[in-house]
Amino acid sequence: MNELVRFALTAYYPRVDDLPGLAELGVDEKIQRLRRESTLLFWTGIVAASVAFQIAPLLTIRKPLLASWLSAEDLDQHAHKMATHPGYLVRQVTFLIKLVGGMFWGQSAEIRAFLDLTPYPEDPGTRRVEAFVPRQGPLPGGAPDKLLSLGKKERDRGRDKDRGKGLQA
Amino acid sequence: MSTASPTAAKQHTGTAHGHHATFTSFAQAGLETEVDFVVVGSGAGGAAAAVVLARAGYRVAIVEAGPWRAPEDYPWTTYGTIRDLFPDWGSLVTQSRALWPIVQASCVGGSTVINSAIVVRTPGDVFTRWEREYGIDGRALEKRVWEHQDRIERELSATVVPPDARGLLNTLAMDAAEKLGWSSHYMVRYAKDCEGAGQCLQGCRKGRKQSTNVNYIPEVLERGGYVLSTAPVKDLLFDGRRVIGVTGRFQDPETRKFGARFTVRARKAVFVAASATQSPILLAKSGIKSRALGTLFRAHPGTGVFGVYDDPVDQNIGATQGWASTAFRQDPGLKLETLAIPPEMVAGRLPGGGAELIRRFREYRHVAMWVAAVRAESVGTVKPSLFGGPVVKYQLDEADMRKLRKGLSMVTRMHFEAGAREVIPGIFGLPYKIGPDEIHLIDEGPTDPRCYVAILSHLFGGCPMSADPRQGVVDERGKVHGYEGLYVADASAIPTTIGVNPQHTIMALASVWAENLVS
Ligand SMILES: Cc1cc2nc3c(=O)[nH]c(=O)nc-3n(C[C@H](O)[C@H](O)[C@H](O)COP(=O)(O)OP(=O)(O)OC[C@H]3O[C@@H](n4cnc5c(N)ncnc54)[C@H](O)[C@@H]3O)c2cc1C
Numbered sequence: 001m002n003e004l005v006r007f008a009l010t011a012y013y014p015r016v017d018d019l020p021g022l023a024e025l026g027v028d029e030k031i032q033r034l035r036r037e038s039t040l041l042f043w044t045g046i047v048a049a050s051v052a053f054q055i056a057p058l059l060t061i062r063k064p065l066l067a068s069w070l071s072a073e074d075l076d077q078h079a080h081k082m083a084t085h086p087g088y089l090v091r092q093v094t095f096l097i098k099l100v101g102g103m104f105w106g107q108s109a110e111i112r113a114f115l116d117l118t119p120y121p122e123d124p125g126t127r128r129v130e131a132f133v134p135r136q137g138p139l140p141g142g143a144p145d146k147l148l149s150l151g152k153k154e155r156d157r158g159r160d161k162d163r164g165k166g167l168q169a
Numbered sequence: 170m171s172t173a174s175p176t177a178a179k180q181h182t183g184t185a186h187g188h189h190a191t192f193t194s195f196a197q198a199g200l201e202t203e204v205d206f207v208v209v210g211s212g213a214g215g216a217a218a219a220v221v222l223a224r225a226g227y228r229v230a231i232v233e234a235g236p237w238r239a240p241e242d243y244p245w246t247t248y249g250t251i252r253d254l255f256p257d258w259g260s261l262v263t264q265s266r267a268l269w270p271i272v273q274a275s276c277v278g279g280s281t282v283i284n285s286a287i288v289v290r291t292p293g294d295v296f297t298r299w300e301r302e303y304g305i306d307g308r309a310l311e312k313r314v315w316e317h318q319d320r321i322e323r324e325l326s327a328t329v330v331p332p333d334a335r336g337l338l339n340t341l342a343m344d345a346a347e348k349l350g351w352s353s354h355y356m357v358r359y360a361k362d363c364e365g366a367g368q369c370l371q372g373c374r375k376g377r378k379q380s381t382n383v384n385y386i387p388e389v390l391e392r393g394g395y396v397l398s399t400a401p402v403k404d405l406l407f408d409g410r411r412v413i414g415v416t417g418r419f420q421d422p423e424t425r426k427f428g429a430r431f432t433v434r435a436r437k438a439v440f441v442a443a444s445a446t447q448s449p450i451l452l453a454k455s456g457i458k459s460r461a462l463g464t465l466f467r468a469h470p471g472t473g474v475f476g477v478y479d480d481p482v483d484q485n486i487g488a489t490q491g492w493a494s495t496a497f498r499q500d501p502g503l504k505l506e507t508l509a510i511p512p513e514m515v516a517g518r519l520p521g522g523g524a525e526l527i528r529r530f531r532e533y534r535h536v537a538m539w540v541a542a543v544r545a546e547s548v549g550t551v552k553p554s555l556f557g558g559p560v561v562k563y564q565l566d567e568a569d570m571r572k573l574r575k576g577l578s579m580v581t582r583m584h585f586e587a588g589a590r591e592v593i594p595g596i597f598g599l600p601y602k603i604g605p606d607e608i609h610l611i612d613e614g615p616t617d618p619r620c621y622v623a624i625l626s627h628l629f630g631g632c633p634m635s636a637d638p639r640q641g642v643v644d645e646r647g648k649v650h651g652y653e654g655l656y657v658a659d660a661s662a663i664p665t666t667i668g669v670n671p672q673h674t675i676m677a678l679a680s681v682w683a684e685n686l687v688s
C-alpha cells in the first residue's frame with residue numbers, strides 16, 4: 001500500500017534541476033506517519049487515488065499500461081495530464097495526491113531553503129491537559145526588517161491614518 | 170470604536186477557579202456535573218455566549234469536541250494544521266456537482282483559531298432583510314448587536330493591520346485599488362500588535378491574534394466555570410420538551426478512541442454552538458423535530474488568482490490577510506481580499522503535475538494571491554449521513570457563479586494595475602497564465618463550478634432563525650421553536666449570507682441571546 005502511495009506522490013514532485021524531488025526528501029517516513037496519524041477515510045482516499053493513478057495511463061496518454069511500467073518521460077506526462085484532465089473526477093483524484101505530496105515536498109527544509117525560508121520546527125502535537133489554563137497575552141518579538149522598511153514607506157505615504165474604515169461595509 | 174459596554178468584563182478578583190477536564194480512558198470514572206448553563210462548542214458563538222453568562226455570575230460548562238491547544242501547541246506546517254486543528258483531517262466537502270472543501274477547525278476556540286480574525290460590523294441592511302423575510306424585529310436586534318460589537322472590538326483589540334505588519338501582498342493590493350479608484354482598506358482584525366508572522370491560518374503562535382481560546386474561554390474558567398475538551402456531545406438530554414443537559418464520551422484526539430462518559434446537566438439552559446455543519450446534526454440526532462432543520466445552508470464561497478511579479482513578493486511575510494474591499498458587496502455581491510497561503514499549499518494548488526508543476530512552483534516568491542468571496546444567494550442543506558456526520562449539499566447557481574467569475578476578473582485587473590506581468594487564473598479551461606489583454610477570458614470563462622477550486626469557510630444556516638417555526642429552527646432570541654431550555658448561538662442560526670466576514674456578527678448575536686437569559 002505504502003509503495004503504491006509513494007509511487008503516485010513522487011511522480012507529482014520529481015527532481016527538476018537543483019530542486020530535489022520528493023523521493024529524496026524522506027518520503028517513506030512521511031507516508032508511514034500519514035498512515036499512522038490520519039483517519040481511515042483520509043488514508044483510504046489517498047490509497048484509492050494512488051490506485052487510480054496506476055490504472056489511468058489509458059485515459060491520459062493512451063497507453064494500456066500501469067503507470068509503474070511507463071518510461072520516466074511518459075510517467076511525467078501522465079501525471080501532468082491527469083492533473084489537467086477534462087474529467088472532473090480525474091482531476092479531483094489528483095487533487096488529493098497533490099495536496100498530500102505538496103505538503104510533504106513544500107514543507108521540507110530543502111524546498112524552504114530554496115525560497116529563502118528557515119526550516120519549519122517540528123509540529124509540537126501537544127495540547128493542554130492541566131486543570132487550569134490561563135489567558136495568554138502576546139509573546140515578545142517584533143516584525144522583521146523587511147517588513148519594517150515597507151512599514152516606513154507606508155507611513156511616508158500617509159497610509160497610517162485609517163483608524164477603522166474597514167469596520168463598516 | 171465606541172466604548173459603550175452592555176456586558177463588559179468587570180475585573181474578576183475571585184480565586185475560585187473552575188476546572189478544565191479532558192480525555193480520560195474508558196476504564197476511568199466518567200464525569201458528571203450540574204451547572205446553570207451548558208454551551209456546546211467553543212468557537213465564535215459558543216465562547217461569546219459563555220463569557221456573557223459567566224460574567225453574570227452563572228456557572229457555565231463549555232463542552233468542546235476538539236482538544237485545547239494553546240499558542241505554544243500550534244502546528245507550524247499545513248500537515249500539522251490538518252492533523253491537529255481540523256475535524257476529521259479536513260475531509261468534509263460539498264456533495265454536489267463540485268466537491269468544494271468546507272474548512273473549519275475543531276479545537277477549543279473553534280474556527281477562530283485558524284481564521285484571519287477580520288472584523289466587520291454587521292451591515293444594517295442585513296437586519297432589514299431578516300425583518301422582511303424572517304419576521305425578526307430587525308431594528309431592535311441591530312441596536313443590541315452593534316452595542317455588543319462595540320464591546321467585543323474593545324476587548325479583543327480590534328485594530329487596523331499596522332504598517333509594519335503589512336507586507337507586499339497587502340500593500341500592492343492597496344496600490345492597485347488606489348489606481349483603479351476603488352474604495353478599499355487595510356483590514357481591522359482582532360489582533361494585538363500583529364507583527365506580520367503570516368501564520369494566522371495555522372494559529373498565531375505569537376499570541377497576537379485574539380482567538381477565543383486565549384481570552385474568553387480562560388476567563389470562563391477564571392470565573393469558576395468548566396471547560397471539557399476532547400468531549401464531542403452525542404446527545405441532548407430531555408425532560409419532556411425541556412432540554413436539561415448533554416452527554417457523550419471523551420475522544421482521544423490522537424487515536425480517536427472513545428473514553429469515559431461525560432454528562433453535564435443544565436439547571437437553566439443549553440446553548441448549542443457547534444457550527445453551521447454540526448449544530449443541525451446534533452439537533453437532528455437528538456430527535457429535535459423541526460421541518461426547517463438542516464435547511465437554508467449558505468456560504469460565501471471563495472477562490473483566488475495568483476499575480477506573478479518581476480520582483481519577489483514573499484507573500485508569506487506579512488499579515489496573512491491585510492487588505493480588503495467591501496465596495497462591491499451589494500453589486501455584484503462580492504468581497505475582495507488578499508490571502509497568503511504557505512508554499513506547501515501553493516505546491517498543491519498550482520495547476521499541473523510532475524516536472525511542469527515544479528517549474529511552475531519555482532515562481533513562488535514572485536506570486537501574490539488575491540481572492541474573491543461571493544455573497545451567494547444559493548441555498549443548500551445539511552443532513553446527517555448514515556454514519557452520523559454531516560452531508561452538505563450545496564452548489565452555486567448560475568447567477569452566483571457569474572459573481573465569482575466577475576470577482577476573479579476584478580482581482581486579476583488589480584494585479585495588472587499593481588504591476589504583475591502575468592496572472593495565473595487557476596480556472597479549468599483557461600490558459601495557465603494570461604496577460605493584461607486577456608482578462609476577457611475570465612469574464613467569458615465557464616460558470617460550471619467544477620472548473621474552479623473554491624472553498625467554503627464562511628458558513629451560515631442549518632438551524633435558521635425565523636419567527637415562523639415552519640421556516641426557522643430558532644426564534645429571534647435563538648430559542649429552538651417548540652422546546653424549552655434549548656438555544657442555538659452560532660453561524661447555523663443566521664438565515665442569510667451577510668456579505669462580510671461573519672465572526673463579529675456571530676459573536677454579537679450569541680452575546681445578545683445569552684444576555685437575554687441573564688436578565
Ligand atoms: C480559514 C478560515 C478563515 C476565516 N477567516 C475569518 C475572518 O478573518 N473573519 C471572520 O469574521 N470570519 C472568518 N472565518 C469564519 C469564522 O471563523 C466562522 O464563521 C466562525 O468561527 C464560526 O463560528 P461558530 O461558532 O459557528 O463555529 P466554530 O467557530 O467553527 O466553532 C464550532 C466549535 O464547535 C465544536 N463542535 C462541533 N460539534 C461538536 C459537538 N458535537 N460537541 C462539542 N463541540 C462540538 C467544534 O469542534 C468547534 O470548535 C474564517 C473561517 C476559516 C475556516
Ligand code: SF4
Pocket residue numbers: 334360362363364365366367368369370372373374375376377378487488489
Ligand atoms: S499575521 Fe502573524 S502575528 Fe499577525 S495575527 Fe497573524 S499569525 Fe499573528
